[in-house]
Amino acid sequence: MASTYHTYSDLITDGGRLAATEWPKASIADAICATLANDCQAIILTVVASGEITRGYAPGGMATI
Numbered sequence: 001m002a003s004t005y006h007t008y009s010d011l012i013t014d015g016g017r018l019a020a021t022e023w024p025k026a027s028i029a030d031a032i033c034a035t036l037a038n039d040c041q042a043i044i045l046t047v048v049a050s051g052e053i054t055r056g057y058a059p060g061g062m063a064t065i
Contacts, residue, residue, distance in 0.1 A: 002031035002049035006042040012059045018045060028054050032062055 005018035021038075023031040028049045035042055043061035047054045056062035 002026040002028060002047060004031050004035040004042075004044050005046040005048075006035060006039075006044045006061065008041055008043060009059070012043060028052065036063070 002023045004021050004023070006021070007018050019042075021031075021035055023034050026034060026049065028047045031047055031049060032044055035044055043056075043059065045056050045058060045061050047062070054062070
């Protein structure tokens, strides 16, 4: 299972909580692609899969791996 944690451009300076989305049976790359396919406005800042954490930098986040 992979989880993506994302925000949106109008909330990037908020410093609040990130929206979490879980993707069963997904790799890090699969989770990023699925999140962006589901919501192209999302700015993915963290992905967790199989105990591995990948972080993107604000304000851009992760677009591809």
